[in-house]
Every structure is written in structure tokens, then in C-alpha cells.
Amino acid sequence: MERKSSNIFLGAILIVIGILFLGTNLDWFELNWSFRQIARFWPLMLILAGVFAFLNRSRTAFNAASALLIAFAIPLGIFTCVDDGVSNFKDEFDNDWHVTIDDDDDDNYNADSDSSSNDGYKNDYSVPMGTDVMEAKLKLAGGAAEFDLEETTSNLFEAKTNLSYKTGYTLTEEVNNGIKTVEFEQKGKKGKGFNLNFDSDKNSNNTVLIKLNKAPVWDIEMGIGAGELDFDFSDYKVKRLDLNTGATDIDVKLGDKVDNVEVDINSGVTSVKISVPEGVGCELHMDGALNSKKLDGFEKVKSGLWRTPGYESTSKKIKIDADAGLSSIKINRY
Structure with a gap:
């Protein structure tokens, strides 16, 4: 029964994601989310991985659905942390130093x-x-x-x-x-x-x-x-x-x-x-x-x-x- 519930839950998620992508491609609706905004939902993947582990019949955390979600969550989490760090560094650097570097002296523009x-x-x-x-x-x-x-x-x-x-x-x-x-x-x-x-x-x-x-x-x-x-x-x-x-x-x-x-x-x-x-x-x-x-x-x-x-x-x-x-x-x- 747990196995069947897990499959239904995973199938429902895939259907929702598929409808979202299909709708944007066919202009049924519009989603203006950037990659940076999507990446911030990486903790949700860990939550879903935990749900699949809980529904797994063998009661182990290592199942295909959980492993796949964790595999996606880790790089997205790293990207978000690095991106936040780079953004903060840029803001502090710009505010404190206001440095502009332009080593292209030969550009010919009017x-x-x-x-x-x-x-x-x-x-x-x-x-x-x-x-x-x-x-x-x-x-x-x-x-x-x-x-x-x-x-x-x-x-x-x-x-x-x-x-x-x-x-x-x-x-x-x-x-x-x-x-x-x-x-x-x-x-x-x-x-x-x-x-x-x-x-x-x-x-x-x-x-x-x-x-x-x-x-x-x-x-x-x-x-x-x-x-x-x-x-x-x-x-x-x-x-x-x-x-x-x-x-x-x-x-x-x-x-x-x-x-x-x-x-x-x-x-x-x-x-x-x-x-x-x-x-x-x-x-x-x-x-x-x-x-x-x-x-x-x-x-x-x-x-x-x-x-x-x-x-x-x-x-x-x-x-x-x-x-x-x-x-x-x-x-x-x-």
C-alpha cells in the first residue's frame, strides 16, 4: 500500500510539473521565474525526499525517488549559497570602493x-x-x-x-x-x-x-x-x-x-x-x-x-x- 501511495504521489508531482512547462510553451499562462528564483526552492526537494523515504515500504531512506530529489537539491543548494555570497560581495565592493575596470582602450565608438x-x-x-x-x-x-x-x-x-x-x-x-x-x-x-x-x-x-x-x-x-x-x-x-x-x-x-x-x-x-x-x-x-x-x-x-x-x-x-x-x-x- 505504501508503495502504491509513493507512486501516486510521485506521478502527481510529475503531472503538475509537466502541465506547468506545457502551459508556458503553448502560452496558456505565463511564468516569469528566473533560474535563480527556481533554485531557491531546493529545500522543498529535501522535504519531498523525506516524504518518499517515509512512504517507502522498506522504511529505508535510500530509494530511487529520494535519491533523485537529493541529487537535484545538492547542486541547486550550492548554486544558491554561492550566488548569495557573490551578490553580497559585489554589493559591498561596489558600495565601498566604486571601482570600474576597463582595459579596452582601442574600442572605437562614438x-x-x-x-x-x-x-x-x-x-x-x-x-x-x-x-x-x-x-x-x-x-x-x-x-x-x-x-x-x-x-x-x-x-x-x-x-x-x-x-x-x-x-x-x-x-x-x-x-x-x-x-x-x-x-x-x-x-x-x-x-x-x-x-x-x-x-x-x-x-x-x-x-x-x-x-x-x-x-x-x-x-x-x-x-x-x-x-x-x-x-x-x-x-x-x-x-x-x-x-x-x-x-x-x-x-x-x-x-x-x-x-x-x-x-x-x-x-x-x-x-x-x-x-x-x-x-x-x-x-x-x-x-x-x-x-x-x-x-x-x-x-x-x-x-x-x-x-x-x-x-x-x-x-x-x-x-x-x-x-x-x-x-x-x-x-x-x-
């Missing part, structure tokens, strides 16, 4: 200001429009922040950062074959789009606000680690959008200013929402396992391929190629 306050470090960046700029390319790399596209600018590119850490960003520009390329990348993250951040709540303290000129045709590459990205491109001529993301919440709105738009998404544990115009044909090709999809007005053509009705006959098309892991992808039509 920062109009470099001021610090209790709210963080603020910098302004800009690239002038120049003459005869018909096409432009933006390479954006960073993480642990909220990235937003604001109103347009008379410059080619502008950015305003407000960060709680002083790693800063580098801004470079070059012209090649008539295409002006702007690279705006977090220091120390050049060529890398993934940043590991266990506390997503801290992202709200860090913001990166971007402004783009509407005149050129844009080719945009974004490598964003943990964070949030909200870009409304509906009034911009974006011909290509490459999103390489980690644990990111993405909200992108596309327009009809270009006949053929290519979107390439390579993501990990990500929530992706893309809005496309009603009158533009849209195609989604998706690879990857354990993904949830919510497609507005799409028809399944074959395995891994969906299209809006009349896609082949539309004069303007948006092709989305997604290679995702544990991701939720929504495509809305407006």
Missing part, C-alpha cells in the same frame, strides 16, 4: 556622453546619414537588456543605452560597394550573440534604444542573448532580418515597403512574435523539436512548411526560416 548615476551608465551614440546612402546594414550584438526601436532620426543610426553595468558598446562604421555598414556591439561580445543571465528581472534595469533612418534599404543582423527585443519595422525598408538569439522575448513587426523580405531565425529557448501585413504573402519554414506554433491564417503545405492563402500569386512576399529549440512562435496578420 559616445556623445558617458555619465553614471545610481540608475546606471548612460551613453549616446550616432552615425551621420552622409550622402547617397541607398543601402545600409546594421549588426547589433548584446544581451541582458531590453532592446527597443524608437522613432526615426535624421542620422543614419542612433542609440541610447542605460545600463547597470559598465561594459558599454562599441560603434563602428564602414562603406563597401556603396553599402554603409554600422556595427553596434557590446564590449567583449564581438561576434557573439549569446549572453548567459540567470536573472531575467535584471534585464528591465538595462535598456538599449535604437533609432534608424527610414530612407535606406536595410539589412539587419541581431545577435541577442538573454533579454527582450521589441522592434516595429512597419515603416522601414527592411529586405533581410537575421535573428540569432538565446533566451530572448522577441516582438517584431514587419511592413510592405520591400517586395521580398527574408527573415532568418536561429533561437534557443525563445518566445517569438512576428506581425506581417494582411496583403503580403507569408511563408514559414520551421525546423526544430518541441516548439509551439500559433499561425494566423496559415495553411500547412507539408511537414515543416506553412503559407498564407494565395502566397504564390502575391506580388510582395515575406519568407521566414526558423531553426528553433524550445520556442514559442506566433505570426499575426494585421
